[in-house]
Amino acid sequence: RKEVEQDPGPFNVPEGATVAFNCTYSNSASQSFFWYRQDCRKEPKLLMSVYSSGNEDGRFTAQLNRASQYISLLIRDSKLSDSATYLCVVLNTGNQFYFGTGTSLTVIP
Amino acid sequence: NAGVMQNPRHLVRRRGQEARLRCSPMKGHSHVYWYRQLPEEGLKFMVYLQKENIIDESGMPKERFSAEFPKEGPSILRIQQVVRGDSAAYFCASSVDRHQNSDTQYFGPGTRLTVL
Numbered sequence: 001r002k003e004v005e006q007d008p009g010p011f012n013v014p015e016g017a018t019v020a021f022n023c024t025y026s027n028s029a030s031q032s033f034f035w036y037r038q039d040c041r042k043e044p045k046l047l048m049s050v051y052s053s054g055n056e057d058g059r060f061t062a063q064l065n066r067a068s069q070y071i072s073l074l075i076r077d078s079k080l081s082d083s084a085t086y087l088c089v090v091l092n093t094g095n096q097f098y099f100g101t102g103t104s105l106t107v108i109p
Numbered sequence: 110n111a112g113v114m115q116n117p118r119h120l121v122r123r124r125g126q127e128a129r130l131r132c133s134p135m136k137g138h139s140h141v142y143w144y145r146q147l148p149e150e151g152l153k154f155m156v157y158l159q160k161e162n163i164i165d166e167s168g169m170p171k172e173r174f175s176a177e178f179p180k181e182g183p184s185i186l187r188i189q190q191v192v193r194g195d196s197a198a199y200f201c202a203s204s205v206d207r208h209q210n211s212d213t214q215y216f217g218p219g220t221r222l223t224v225l
Contacts, residue, residue: 043216044152044200087152
């Protein structure tokens with residue numbers, strides 16, 4: 001079983017829509033969780049960390065469910081500039097980061 | 110505070126040659142990670158290093174690939190006798206000491222290796 005699994009999509013949504021991505025992880029001892037964004041042919045960039053209590057940054061909301069071992073990312077009021085691949089990342093006790101294969105989002109005018 | 114730096118950004122090699130990829134972590138970061146990304150695929154972990162130590166190389170191919178992070182200077186990912194299948198983007202990331210609160214990884218711009 002993969003350490004981190006994501007639905008690859010693609011998700012094609014109209015501008016202004018709300019879209020949600022889920023990601024599951026296999027190691028219950030995982031300690032830290034992140035969402036990264038990667039634009040085509042660019043490096044991944046940190047979008048937000050995911051805290052146990054859930055956290056929000058503008059139009060983006062991240063949630064963690066330890067019992068079910070999944071994290072989610074909600075994007076409200078989608079913008080064209082949100083089009084990218086969103087990577088779920090999990091840090092395990094061995095200090096190794098595990099990346100999901102990414103979920104592709106295209107926001108359509 | 111400069112970000113993670115990688116060079117070269119683009120590297121072209123012929124089959125059988127050696128490729129050397131360099132990564133300078135962010136200032137104050139002592140952990141370095143190397144990843145490979147094949148076209149249309151996700152990031153694959155290769156190796157995790159701290160200064161002068163390889164902590165985890167479980168993602169590194171057993172042959173032709175090696176990595177180091179010397180006491181002074183950048184981390185080097187070395188690929189000997191390159192083959193066409195080595196063509197990929199190689200990303201380096203760094204993070205601060207594990208014992209501090211912040212353990213986020215920051216990525217360099219990557220080196221795009223093309224093997225002819």
